[in-house]
Amino acid sequence: MPTLISTPMRPKTNLLNFSRADMEVFFADMGEKPFRAKQVIQWLHQYGVDRFDAMTNLSKALRAKLEEVAEIRTPEVLIDQASADGTHKWLLKLDNGNSVETVFIPEKNRGTLCISSQVGCALECSFCSTGQQGFNRNLSVAEIIGQVWVANKALGWDPLANGKNERIISNVVFMGMGEPLLNFDNTVKTIDLLVDDFAYGLSKRRVTVSTSGVVPALARLKEVSDVALALSLHAPTDELRDVLVPLNKKYPLREVLDACTNYISGDTRRKVTIEYVMLDGVNDSVAHARELAKVLKGVPSKINLIPFNPFPNTQYRRSSDAAIVRFREVLIKNGLITLTRRTRGDDIDAACGQLVGQVLDKTQRQQNKRATG
Ligand code: SAH
Numbered sequence: 001m002p003t004l005i006s007t008p009m010r011p012k013t014n015l016l017n018f019s020r021a022d023m024e025v026f027f028a029d030m031g032e033k034p035f036r037a038k039q040v041i042q043w044l045h046q047y048g049v050d051r052f053d054a055m056t057n058l059s060k061a062l063r064a065k066l067e068e069v070a071e072i073r074t075p076e077v078l079i080d081q082a083s084a085d086g087t088h089k090w091l092l093k094l095d096n097g098n099s100v101e102t103v104f105i106p107e108k109n110r111g112t113l114c115i116s117s118q119v120g121c122a123l124e125c126s127f128c129s130t131g132q133q134g135f136n137r138n139l140s141v142a143e144i145i146g147q148v149w150v151a152n153k154a155l156g157w158d159p160l161a162n163g164k165n166e167r168i169i170s171n172v173v174f175m176g177m178g179e180p181l182l183n184f185d186n187t188v189k190t191i192d193l194l195v196d197d198f199a200y201g202l203s204k205r206r207v208t209v210s211t212s213g214v215v216p217a218l219a220r221l222k223e224v225s226d227v228a229l230a231l232s233l234h235a236p237t238d239e240l241r242d243v244l245v246p247l248n249k250k251y252p253l254r255e256v257l258d259a260c261t262n263y264i265s266g267d268t269r270r271k272v273t274i275e276y277v278m279l280d281g282v283n284d285s286v287a288h289a290r291e292l293a294k295v296l297k298g299v300p301s302k303i304n305l306i307p308f309n310p311f312p313n314t315q316y317r318r319s320s321d322a323a324i325v326r327f328r329e330v331l332i333k334n335g336l337i338t339l340t341r342r343t344r345g346d347d348i349d350a351a352c353g354q355l356v357g358q359v360l361d362k363t364q365r366q367q368n369k370r371a372t373g
């Protein structure tokens with residue numbers, strides 16, 4: 001088994017990269033008992049501690065040893081924006097000058113955090129600003145779970161200080177930047193932490209992986225996890241989906257829907273959430289709705305219609321409210337559970353890939369100015 005302890009030749013080990021199983025290996029390598037893993041996971045993720053000297057149930061000697069070989073390093077908040085409707089959006093700085101965004105959406109009975117799994121995305125969906133930025137790199141576990149850690153803190157969660165361990169974040173969705181199933185191992189380890197009772201303790205129904213349809217990874221995911229699944233479908237035919245979600249050329253619609261059905265098989269209460277972005281004049285006609293109802297026959301699903309969020313230089317427009325209502329009615333008439341996602345945080349552009357886009361645009365503008373001025 002590879003050792004997880006750093007050596008003088010290697011930088012310190014960031015303990016936020018570890019699931020509980022990894023942490024057990026780490027402590028075993030140090031000659032420590034497995035229950036240390038549980039304790040440290042609790043300090044990090046239940047109590048939001050980022051200093052070894054606060055871990056009072058570890059001996060002084062062990063804390064000193066950890067100080068030497070390990071660190072607790074979270075992403076850094078670059079921008080924190082709060083919308084009038086309570087939505088929060090953070091731009092987080094990572095190593096090597098990269099940044100990602102995380103969005104918190106409060107609702108009556110829940111608080112949903114939308115997290116990123118990659119810097120950019122390689123899949124180039126034509127209506128997605130992240131996809132148009134290209135792919136940079138995968139996020140580490142520390143960078144993915146770190147978004148939950150940082151958002152919790154920014155929202156005022158500090159159980160050690162105020163004695164309360166109420167979770168403000170009740171749901172986590174992988175709907176920020178990137179394709180989580182193309183950063184498979186780190187996504188799965190993050191899920192492990194999210195549902196671990198010694199870490200975030202969320203129920204598996206409250207953690208949702210959203211994918212554009214990476215078929216082989218869906219089969220692998222079923223083997224290791226049973227969290228909720230959302231599929232970014234966006235089109236009822238291969239012809240149109242090839243244009244909107246180019247990954248469709250590799251994994252066509254029928255294969256993707258079968259893989260999703262297989263993922264939730266074995267539990268008749270489960271449903272796949274079908275995400276469908278509403279693009280004016282592209283995929284929003286009554287005929288498209290009828291076609292969609294047809295292809296979803298036999299797929300236990302509920303549909304989420306997402307009004308398109310425009311970004312600079314996009315060729316697409318958001319469907320009109322009337323078109324969205326009409327589309328939804330056809331689906332409902334066909335017996336499909338269909339919701340329209342409310343647009344939230346419009347005043348802070350709390351949509352996929354947009355804040356990073358703005359920061360990049362601004363940097364670009366400044367560079368251009370410098371070059372021309
Ligand atoms: N890569 C994954 C998860 C991140 S994208 C996926 O594609 O599912 C999260 C959701 O935001 C997806 O359903 C995606 O299609 C949608 N999305 C992307 N760009 C959007 C835009 N400009 N307006 C509305 N929804 C968008």
Ligand code: SF4
Nearest residue numbers: 121125128131178212
């Ligand atoms: Fe990537 Fe998802 Fe955007 Fe497509 S919609 S480019 S898969 S982040």
